[in-house]
Every structure is written in C-alpha cells, then in structure tokens.
Amino acid sequence: MKNLAYLLSSLFIFTALCVGCTEEGVNPPSVVGELNAFPGKYRAKVEFQAPAESVTGKVFHGSGNFQEFTIDKAETTQTITVENLPEGEITLRVVTLNSKGETSDPKGVVVTIYGDNYQKGLMNRKLLNQRTLSPTSIEMFFDDNISEEIGVRILFTNTSGVSDSVMMPLGNQSIVINNIDLGKAYYFCTVFKPTSDFIDEFTAPHIDAKEAAMKNFEKDIWTIAGVSGEDPAAAAKNIIDNEVETVWHTQQGTMPHWIIVDMQSEKKFDGFHFVQAQEPGTTGYARRFTFEISSDNKNWTVISEDRFKANSHKQTFKFKESVVSRYFKISVLDNHNPTTSTQIAEIDLFNDLNVSGTNGVSLPVLINGKQPFQGDGSDLFPLVGAGRFQKLTGWTHSSNAYISFDSNVGTFCVWSAAVWGAPLVTNGKIYQTLDILPGSFVLDIDAAHTTSPDCVDMYGVIAHGTVMPDHNRVISTPEVLGFSDLVANQKSVNSIPFTIEKATRITIGVVYNTHDIFGATGIPWSDMNINGFELLMK
Incomplete structure (x- = not known):
C-alpha cells in the first residue's frame, strides 16, 4: 500500500511538472x-x-x-x-x-x-529667370523637374524680418514669392525623395538666389533714368529696345552726351556689349566714352574709359573685375566724325552666366585663318613626303591653286616644282567670302617667307563681292578695297586698312603666280608661306 501511495504521489508531481513545462514551451509570443x-x-x-x-x-x-x-x-x-x-x-x-x-x-x-552617396549625386533644377514684380515680390522660373524630385524650396527673410520658406510643387515651373525682403540673401534648393515612401527628404546644395537674381538682367523692365538730350524721332529708350535698327540720337549740342539706365534692382556684371548705328550717316560713330555705375543715381563710380571702334559690328568691353549696381551711365565724349550730336543703337550687359540680350552681329572670323592651319588630309605630291602637301580646309581654291598647306610646318603654303612635275601656277586664287557691316577695318596678314623673291608674286587682297580679282588687275580694279604685296613685305605683318560704307559681301585672300627658278638657282621649287590672317575693327 505504501508503494502504491508513493507511486501515485510521484506520478502527480511528474504530471504537474510536465504541464508546467508544456505551458512555458508553447506560450511565447507569435511572430509579428x-x-x-x-x-x-x-x-x-x-x-x-x-x-x-x-x-x-x-x-x-x-x-x-x-x-x-x-x-x-x-x-x-x-x-x-x-x-x-x-x-x-x-x-x-x-x-x-x-x-x-x-x-x-x-x-x-x-x-x-540612403545617405551621403545618394546626396553627392544631387543637382539643383536650373533657375531660368527671375522677375521683379514689386519691391517685395518676385517670380522665379525654373527648368523642367529632375528625376526623384518633389519640388523646389525657396528660403528667404520676409518683410517682418522672420526666416520663411515656400515650396514650388513638382510639375510647376514658376512660383511667386510675396513679402520678401529683397535686401537680404535668399536661396533655393531642389528637394528629393528617392522613393515615394521615403520618410525623410534630401536637398541639393543651397543656391544663392539673390546673386542668381543679380546675374539675371531682366532687360525688358529697364528704363531710362536720365539723358542729356534726344531727338524726338530717335528716343533714348531705343538703346535698350533689343532692336539694332533703332538708335538713340541726340540733338546737336555740347559734348559729352550721356544716358542713364535704371535696371530696377542691383545687377552683377562683368562688362558690356555695344552696338553702334547700323547706318552711321553724317553723324557717324561715337568714339571716346566713360562707363559709370551707381546704386542711387547720385553717386557715380567710373569703371571704364575707352574708345569705341568706328564700326557697326558688336563690340565687347570687359571690366577688370565684376561690378554690382542698379544704374549705369554711358557718356560719349566725342565722335569719329567732327559732329556735336551722337548716336547709339544698343547696349547689353553680360556676366559668367547670362547676357541681357543677343543684339548685334559679331565681326566675322576667317575659318582656318591662323597657325596651326588644317589641311584636308589629301596627298597632293607624295614625292616629297606622304601627306605633306595638301589643300587648306575652309578656303575656296581656283582650279589651278593646287597646293596651299604644308603639314610639316602647319603654314598656309603655296608650292610648285615644275621640274618635279608639280606645275607652276598663274593667277591662282585662294579666298573666303564674308558678310560684313559698315565701318573701318584692318586685315592683318602675317607673311612668313619665300625661298626667293623671284619664285612667286603674291598679293593679299580685300575685294567687294564674291570674286577675287585677277593678279594683273589688283592694283587697278575699283572692286579692290585694299591690298599688299606679300613678297615685298615678307617676314612682317601686312596691315591693310579698308572702309565699308554699307552692309555688303567681301572676299579676302591671296592671288599669286609661281615661277621656275631651277635654271637660275638650282632650286627646284617655288613657294610662299603665310602664318595667319586676322580681320579687325579699326
């Protein structure tokens, strides 16, 4: 009986222990x-x-x-x-x-x-333009949105002196910011989320929008803030109307004549482009000038004193360093003609990012006009070296102007060697045709050398129209605007001045003859080398 009681007691304890163990083993939390x-x-x-x-x-x-x-x-x-x-x-x-x-x-x-590696690849949406709506309101214009962008944030100080911000939503390309203190710095940054469920945001580096605004010229809101005088038929406003055919023309009077432009807010610029009258007439072209800046239209600082060229092509004047101002003033001290009135067609400012307008036509540049010249890759006389003698690219050649480039030295080179089978040239022509505006010009031709003055005759020529004159008519034909004997003036820069009265087409180049000097000197070739051509305003 005692054994049975002991057995039952042990069984009860074991069962209780098992039940307890089973509860602990099967009741941890389930998975989330x-x-x-x-x-x-x-x-x-x-x-x-x-x-x-x-x-x-x-x-x-x-x-x-x-x-x-x-x-x-x-x-x-x-x-x-x-x-x-x-x-x-x-x-x-x-x-x-x-x-x-x-x-x-x-x-x-x-x-x-996501972290710094993602951040490093972010770029701001491009700011295209800013427009001043009032002294405390601007509108900013942006390029198309960028991948993974959610908008652009503008951070500024409001008119109460409190830091503020507004967000331009994705899909918009402009935003108006009201109650902004434009006297203080303001910034923009593009905001990104790499995924739609991203819990934070990334921003591209902050851009100083005030400086960006100062580099955005908004020429369409410029006004004339002062002028020494104007002809009613050629008002001062014409200098900023983006039309080079219109001019500000003063009445006759004591020089200097001056004009003041108000850009409505401070702008940062590095220089200016200037366009003279396209038809100078009897008034002619402005000559000496001063360029001044001011923030209040009262106190002025002279930035540049220089000389305009007598030319209708666009002229560029770069300052020694960037300047900031709201107003600028140009004073014309005298003219190229002895007149007491003056005229200006257009003016534009520029900086490293923008230009206020693309007015005027730049002076054309001769194609392939300087060392190292470029040949066309031909091989016109392999006897003296494979690929050495070629034709210049960008230049028109008469049919007998066989060789014009020496790849060994990179020069403009006419060359003949009749005794070796490279024929002599009579009345050869190599030239380019350019469209040009009225004005005074100079063509510089850097004549290098010839083997012998007796082996070649060559003129550098500027002529009206699209055709070069024959060699024997260069001196006498009225179409020739200017010329120089390059052989007689070899090893020097030949400066050939000429004047254009009306917009026209001109042709610039050389006309030449080569002669055989083998019998007299034993030299089998005839040549003339040129280092470069440069067309300049005078």
Whole structure:
C-alpha cells in the first residue's frame, strides 16, 4: 500500500511538472504581423501588428545590432523608427517579448537605406529667370523637374524680418514669392525623395538666389533714368529696345552726351556689349566714352574709359573685375566724325552666366585663318613626303591653286616644282567670302617667307563681292578695297586698312603666280608661306 501511495504521489508531481513545462514551451509570443519597412536617411520606419501578449521587442540589423522598443497597447499598428543604419540594402528582423521575457520567432523585412552617396549625386533644377514684380515680390522660373524630385524650396527673410520658406510643387515651373525682403540673401534648393515612401527628404546644395537674381538682367523692365538730350524721332529708350535698327540720337549740342539706365534692382556684371548705328550717316560713330555705375543715381563710380571702334559690328568691353549696381551711365565724349550730336543703337550687359540680350552681329572670323592651319588630309605630291602637301580646309581654291598647306610646318603654303612635275601656277586664287557691316577695318596678314623673291608674286587682297580679282588687275580694279604685296613685305605683318560704307559681301585672300627658278638657282621649287590672317575693327 505504501508503494502504491508513493507511486501515485510521484506520478502527480511528474504530471504537474510536465504541464508546467508544456505551458512555458508553447506560450511565447507569435511572430509579428503585417511587417513593413519604409526607407529614410540613415534610418527606417518599421510598422507591424504585435501579438496581444507582447510587451516589448527588439529590431535587429547587421551583426547583432539591435534597437529596443515598448509595445503601445493603445495602437493596433506599432511604429518604430530605427536610427543609425548604414547606407545600402539591409534586412531588419523584429522579435517581441511577453511579460515573462519569452521571445517570439523573428520576422524579417528588406529595406534600402540612403545617405551621403545618394546626396553627392544631387543637382539643383536650373533657375531660368527671375522677375521683379514689386519691391517685395518676385517670380522665379525654373527648368523642367529632375528625376526623384518633389519640388523646389525657396528660403528667404520676409518683410517682418522672420526666416520663411515656400515650396514650388513638382510639375510647376514658376512660383511667386510675396513679402520678401529683397535686401537680404535668399536661396533655393531642389528637394528629393528617392522613393515615394521615403520618410525623410534630401536637398541639393543651397543656391544663392539673390546673386542668381543679380546675374539675371531682366532687360525688358529697364528704363531710362536720365539723358542729356534726344531727338524726338530717335528716343533714348531705343538703346535698350533689343532692336539694332533703332538708335538713340541726340540733338546737336555740347559734348559729352550721356544716358542713364535704371535696371530696377542691383545687377552683377562683368562688362558690356555695344552696338553702334547700323547706318552711321553724317553723324557717324561715337568714339571716346566713360562707363559709370551707381546704386542711387547720385553717386557715380567710373569703371571704364575707352574708345569705341568706328564700326557697326558688336563690340565687347570687359571690366577688370565684376561690378554690382542698379544704374549705369554711358557718356560719349566725342565722335569719329567732327559732329556735336551722337548716336547709339544698343547696349547689353553680360556676366559668367547670362547676357541681357543677343543684339548685334559679331565681326566675322576667317575659318582656318591662323597657325596651326588644317589641311584636308589629301596627298597632293607624295614625292616629297606622304601627306605633306595638301589643300587648306575652309578656303575656296581656283582650279589651278593646287597646293596651299604644308603639314610639316602647319603654314598656309603655296608650292610648285615644275621640274618635279608639280606645275607652276598663274593667277591662282585662294579666298573666303564674308558678310560684313559698315565701318573701318584692318586685315592683318602675317607673311612668313619665300625661298626667293623671284619664285612667286603674291598679293593679299580685300575685294567687294564674291570674286577675287585677277593678279594683273589688283592694283587697278575699283572692286579692290585694299591690298599688299606679300613678297615685298615678307617676314612682317601686312596691315591693310579698308572702309565699308554699307552692309555688303567681301572676299579676302591671296592671288599669286609661281615661277621656275631651277635654271637660275638650282632650286627646284617655288613657294610662299603665310602664318595667319586676322580681320579687325579699326
């Protein structure tokens, strides 16, 4: 009987122990439900549904790293922000614990974390233009949006002196900013989210929009703030109307004549483009000038004193350094003609980013006009070296102007060697045709050398029209505007002045003959080399 009682007692204790062990082994929290992770900047937001028995938990990442959290029983969905995560793709594993410290099985989710590597590749949307609407209001215009951008933020100080900002939404290309203190710096930056569920934002580097505004000229709102005088039929406003055919023309009077332009706000610029009258007439061209700047239209600083060329092509004057001003003033001290009135067609300012207008026609530049000249790749006389003698690119050649380029030295070179089979040239012509405006010009031809003055005759020529004169008519034909004997003036720069009265087409080049000097000197070739051509305003 005692043995039976002992057996029953032992069985009861064992059963109780087994039941207790079974309860501890089967009742840890279940895995979390509906687990999601949202990327951020070196962090992630994790959302999940926690089992009812859970009271705390951990989010693991990497090699044993974890962040602890407490279950919010008032919320169905738990939200945890995990900080200090490395950039790149990672797996987050979530476990929860009950009040006894028993742990659920982990559940994982993959998320991509963003950081400095992403930041480095960001660029701002391009600011195209800014318009001043009032002393406290501007409109900013931007280029098309960039991939992964969500908008552009403008940061400024408002008229109450408080830091402020506005956001231009994705899809918009302009925004009006009101109540802005334009006397203080303001900035813009493009805002990015690499994914639609990104919990943070990235911004491209802040751009000083005030300086950008100062470099944006808004010429259409410029006004004339003062003028020494004007002809009613040629008003002062014509100098800023983007029409080179109109002019500001003064009445006869004591020089200097001056004009003041108000740009409505301070602008930063490096110099100016200037266009003289396209038809100078009896008044002619302005000559000596001063350029001054002011912030108040009262106190003036002279920035440049120089001389305009007597020419209708656009002229450019660059300052020693950038300047900032609201007003600028040009004073014409005298003219190229002895007259007491003056005229100007147009003026534009420029800086490293913008130009206020694209008015006027620049002086044309001769194609392939200087050393090192470029040949056409031909091989016209391989006897003296493969590919050595070629034709110049960009120049028109008469049919007998066989060779014009020596690749050995990179010069403009006419060459013959009749005794070797390279024929002599009579009345050869090599030239370019240009469209040119009225004015005074000079053509510089840097004549190099010839083997012998007896082996070639060559003129450098400027002529009206599209045809070069024959060699024997250069001196006498009225179409020739200017010429120089390049052989007689070899090893020097031949400066050939000429004047154009009306817009026309001219032809610039050389006409030449080569002669055989083999019998007299034993030299088989005849040649003439030129280092360069340059057309200049005078």
